[in-house]
Amino acid sequence: MSIPDELRIVDVQAFPTSFPVTAGVTLGIGRAVKRDCVIVKVTTENGLVGWGESHHGRCPGAIGQLIKTTLRQLVCGMSATDVVGVWSRIHQRQLASHGMGTAAALAMSGLDMALWDIRGKAVGWPLYRLLGGSARAIAAYAGGISLGFQPPQQLVDEVSNLVGQGYRAIKLRFGDTVSRDIERLSAVRQAFGADIGIMVDANVNYTLDDVRNVAAALSDHKVLWLEEPFAPQDYRAYREARQLVSVPLAAGENHYTRFEFNRLIEDEAVGILQPDLSKTGGLTEGLRIAALASAWKLPICPHTSASGLNMAASIHLLASIDNGGYFEADVARENLFRDQLTSRPDLLDQDGCVYPSDKPGLGVEVDESFLLAHPVIEGPAYV
Numbered sequence: 001m002s003i004p005d006e007l008r009i010v011d012v013q014a015f016p017t018s019f020p021v022t023a024g025v026t027l028g029i030g031r032a033v034k035r036d037c038v039i040v041k042v043t044t045e046n047g048l049v050g051w052g053e054s055h056h057g058r059c060p061g062a063i064g065q066l067i068k069t070t071l072r073q074l075v076c077g078m079s080a081t082d083v084v085g086v087w088s089r090i091h092q093r094q095l096a097s098h099g100m101g102t103a104a105a106l107a108m109s110g111l112d113m114a115l116w117d118i119r120g121k122a123v124g125w126p127l128y129r130l131l132g133g134s135a136r137a138i139a140a141y142a143g144g145i146s147l148g149f150q151p152p153q154q155l156v157d158e159v160s161n162l163v164g165q166g167y168r169a170i171k172l173r174f175g176d177t178v179s180r181d182i183e184r185l186s187a188v189r190q191a192f193g194a195d196i197g198i199m200v201d202a203n204v205n206y207t208l209d210d211v212r213n214v215a216a217a218l219s220d221h222k223v224l225w226l227e228e229p230f231a232p233q234d235y236r237a238y239r240e241a242r243q244l245v246s247v248p249l250a251a252g253e254n255h256y257t258r259f260e261f262n263r264l265i266e267d268e269a270v271g272i273l274q275p276d277l278s279k280t281g282g283l284t285e286g287l288r289i290a291a292l293a294s295a296w297k298l299p300i301c302p303h304t305s306a307s308g309l310n311m312a313a314s315i316h317l318l319a320s321i322d323n324g325g326y327f328e329a330d331v332a333r334e335n336l337f338r339d340q341l342t343s344r345p346d347l348l349d350q351d352g353c354v355y356p357s358d359k360p361g362l363g364v365e366v367d368e369s370f371l372l373a374h375p376v377i378e379g380p381a382y383v
Contacts, residue, residue, distance in 0.1 A: 010077055039366065040067060050080065083119070112281065124182075135356055139168070144304070144330030159188055225249065258292055300323055341367055
């Protein structure tokens with residue numbers, strides 16, 4: 001069957017972009033000094049444009065180069081509606097055999113997201129409707145690069161501001177020292193009582209001894225989950241840690257494709273799965289991961305990244321699956337990608353929920369002039 005000319009992919013562009021952070025939050029992975037992302041633009045024969053976001057992988061120039069050279073040559077001429085075919089072609093030619101592994105997964109994620117944006121625009125439907133979902137409320141928590149290693153009272157003040165905005169759940173940063181982590185957790189729980197849900201994220205900066213020493217505090221303060229205490233491939237540590245804590249472990253933002261999630265699920269150590277649609281292979285793979293997790297009765301709480309594109313994609317996904325959990329709202333004080341590069345999809349209601357856009361596709365506008373004005377800043381994003 002021939003490809004309709006108007007839906008044929010004729011161009012793929014990638015825009016690596018950065019901006020400096022003036023008052024960076026300190027997390028388990030260091031102090032933020034800049035933010036990066038890679039924006040993907042796909043154009044069809046009739047001029048229909050789709051936008052997506054690839055995670056930068058801490059080397060945005062390399063991810064952008066991979067997209068606008070290798071991936072572009074692989075997919076130009078294919079149908080923009082053939083998301084499974086495009087995904088399979090990239091996986092076979094670039095990721096599965098002699099390819100760049102993680103980099104290819106990041107690169108293909110933004111491309112795949114852009115194709116889903118085109119699919120929705122082509123039929124005039126918002127993405128959640130195309131995926132079989134509904135415009136239902138999605139509970140959100142305050143996350144992103146925020147709520148770092150501040151003094152307890154300063155942290156309480158910041159949480160108070162977020163609760164005032166309508167958030168009913170927040171994520172604190174662990175990975176400092178166990179004693180200081182517990183001090184901050186205790187201060188927030190004491191200040192707000194049972195009125196808010198609390199998650200904690202160690203940003204891979206914990207040891208098994210740290211988990212053992214923090215376990216009682218997690219239980220006492222009714223923490224909803226302990227996120228990424230270890231590096232993603234340290235499966236043995238996750239299995240052992242599961243025996244040490246009564247709260248669920250969460251992971252997945254640094255796992256790629258359904259094949260890595262299959263291992264994560266079968267080990268039965270992680271109870272909350274957090275695929276990032278700008279990392280794990282895009283919406284096409286995100287749907288597969290969600291279906292796999294559904295068979296094991298595991299919730300999907302996506303990790304969201306820099307811009308409104310990934311935020312919107314995550315909300316549409318959550319509105320379309322039967323095991324959708326929390327949406328992670330980026331409440332960082334400085335995020336030009338959220339506030340200037342794209343329109344913002346994560347508008348909170350008084351009950352702490354967000355809703356998918358009813359505009360066609362992802363429903364997000366992109367300011368291309370921002371991309372030209374904010375080229376890549378070389379160097380590490382955290383120091």
